[in-house]
Amino acid sequence: MTKSTNGKGLSRRAFLGLGATAAVAGAAGLAGCAPATKEEIASSADGGAAAGGATSGNPTEFTPSFLNPPEPVDESKVTETIDVDVCVVGLGLAGVCALREAADAGVKVIGLEKGPDVGYRSGEFGTFGSEIHKQLGIEQPETQEVVNELMRVMGNRPNAQLLNYWIANSGPDLDWYIGTAEHELLTSDRDTPTDPEKPYVFPERCPVNENYNWREENYPCFPGMVHLLPDHGWAMHGTLEAAQAAGAEARFNVKGEQLIKEGDRVTGVYASDEDGNIIRVNAKLGVVLSTGDISSNTEMLTYYAPQATKYGVFFSSMDKEGKPVNQGDGHRMAIWAGAVMEDGPYAPMTHSLGTNSIGINPYLMVNQDGQRFANEDVGAQELQNAIKRQKGGVSYQIFDSKWKEQLSVMPQCFGGVTHYIPPEQEAEYEHAINHFAAGYASDTYFQSEIDAGSIIPGDTIEDLAKAVDIPADALVATVERYNELAHAGKDTDFSKVSTRLFPIENPPYYIVPFGDSGMLVLIGGIDCDAECRALDAEKNPVPGLFVAGNTMGGRFLVDYPVTVAGASHSMAMSFGRLAGRNAAAGK
Template structure:
């Protein structure tokens, strides 16, 4: 399903409407289901809290309780295939095509009216694009080590190794199904912005940026499929159909079918409510997305994430979100377990197109500096969320154009100033948030839109953003003192990004709650993507991919590799389809 592109400000502003959902929950592995739970499984509604005084370790949410078995007499159609792929987002479409290319008879099931996709950023390594453009990238183990470090050594390093080693070839495979234009740098303009093109982010790399010297590095070589990656999705779907695959939409998976310990198929219902039995001789691939639109699951597994507004979800034919953990539930009912947490909310602070998340002074509503600003977009949001009212302000002065070149070339960063005489030439880059280009005209437009607030003095600025003037003045004075010393004695920001705020006009950019794209946490799996039970044994015939699988991201979503989620969904969807087709 196509979704409209949103600007940084639209993304940032959605957080203001985030609902705070109350409820008890225990994060971690799933306990064994109890048969006496009250609420209907998979409803997506919050369950009533346990009675006061109860033991929270014995609480079992309703979604863990399997529904009554499907009455076989209600089946109106039976389909026999080798592989059934449930969920046709990015991972599912890739699984469908790969299974078909491997010679399997395969069907894909999707409860929405179309394949599900959004945006188009892919973090990949070693593709033909990288080779053609001469993009230098780090060694596999450098990336894996950094990702494991920022995620507390919790993900499955074998999965990360596979992804990085195969993502380049998988990208070539994925986009090779449709005609597209390749831009040669991040400042190029496509021949026709309405037609498919590939945009290399941060290419060439800013000469002042060395990721090996960064505390929060962002690896180079990410690419954007634009206007979004719908063209590659539909191209891949058509390639799957050309290889013999079938796809059914507005069709919802209800329950897996088991014979003994093995998953041998799935019951699905069509848009008229008819029950269809799909027999899958070699396996079922679950790739149904994440759990963030099921309030009960979200509250149970990641109560901290309930304070974020969830958006960007594909919708079913009734206009309801499709990312309600259907695959997770069916897998648990069949004996698989969720991975150990803590699960990772994907939340980014992005700022304005002109300044982004550049590490200028940031203060809270008390007018106080509260942390080192030189961190990634995810990490920045984590701190913002902990400030008074979840609101902070980026503070800088009129010298911002000459300071951009020293800023980190990271997801959400802005590193290029375009002078007025070159704005027309760089119009596409200036208007593309991932490029990192800014101009006077765009900056002025954001002032007029209210996303950048100007003032002639720090005291006036304090009044406009409603923070205590004396506190803000003291904070700026202290920051200027540190900048002139060249040493951040308070929060240890690197001196090369410690700029005094002295020459008006002065500016503030409000930061609030980000929205949440997905809540990443899934079914425990091995490197071959078999779903695992509580004893780490494979559930025969059951595979997981995309946001239904575990092992990829934990604690926080790392922006170290921008677009890693898309890229992993592509690579692991393809692997799941291949393994299922082989019965491996």
């Protein structure tokens, strides 16, 4: 079985889909795993009060404490000085790629990470034009199709130059990234690895279904995502080892504290080790900040994206004190050095995924009042946006016994299920059925989700209503109206396409509760140009300062689109590599 997990054995689908609320509660021992309370909002993740500016009058004049630079480091307390060309702060995906690229350029480079190891989570990568795509014959859209769609769904706010660079380079960057370790490439999403405990690459939704044409979808999902399994660690550690072999140094349990400037130029960083010793790193060519996002810093999250405080936050990489490492360290250091945050609104990554057997397939969806509330034929992120606005932030997916024959016309998207495997073929397709995003369903797995309470059966619509405690009369009326629309072949209520408008009239019936999705990251970062150089308030580069990964801006705004599933990882890889290259060149 190859279900992706996010630390502590928690599956990504369970966290993001129907079980998110319960999953967050179960991980209550992890800092930052619950929605912010009023008391927490009054205090930052570092323990400081959310104060420091005006507390009355115009709220836009309020200055939170994290914007106030700390006192300069006392040089007499520096216990070690390190001289390098480039310093990379934060060794997640972007940082490790920056470290290796700088080392490959022949410069002296050091990477600092406040956690005990490189930070990584799931291993989905949405890329274009890699050797994998060529080898498997995966047809992909033209660059302008992808860029224009991404810009459309994000309100034309991202930096299109960054998107164009990413699409042109993500394929070769993926080949470079995974080429550091031996791995097996599966030839389709129905293949089984020779040894599931050893590194392999799983091409998701490959081949593309004959009846799925992304160009005709209102919410297209472009093909080409690959999943690094059994987890992402083999590629991360392989890249780190390649960087070290090229001469890079990496130190863990070392936290970046403040940037060092000489005039307008960033020339290094002060850091602290696990014993509290102060280290000065002089970096004559540049510093790359790749410390992750801000979602575990309550003060920053509340200030920049108050709507996101409604979500439970889960982040599996911890520092030596057991706190999530994504506290916005790099954002704050950059701001104190003269860079600025990009304009919002920032994008919470909060997509729903549903059950493994049905996923987010666009069946009837109702709220706690038994009322339909949206066109269900949307992407995973868009679905969660609609669910979050309902009473209690929950909803219910309803379908009937004909679900097996309906899967083939469902969208082959991230979180969608499009293949039914009959009992006699279950053994052959076991790997695909058990993989959380492959899109394969079976009677055995469907029954296991009934046994687990994820899917609830009923002989009547009233039975379903009683099972989840929603008004039976309202639900019956909603189903009757939905059936009327389905038979008419036109959704005049919410405009769902008729090809996915199925009547619910063949018992047994089924209902799936969708819980409140958790937030993986809050995407919003330091304003930067197409070279990953941090920008000041006048849009001029801050000399010597580069940003990558979730510390950089310009990639995603408003929403995280799953048009290209795995785009966040892919961009972290590509822009981490670019930032490392440009820092090494002293740009």
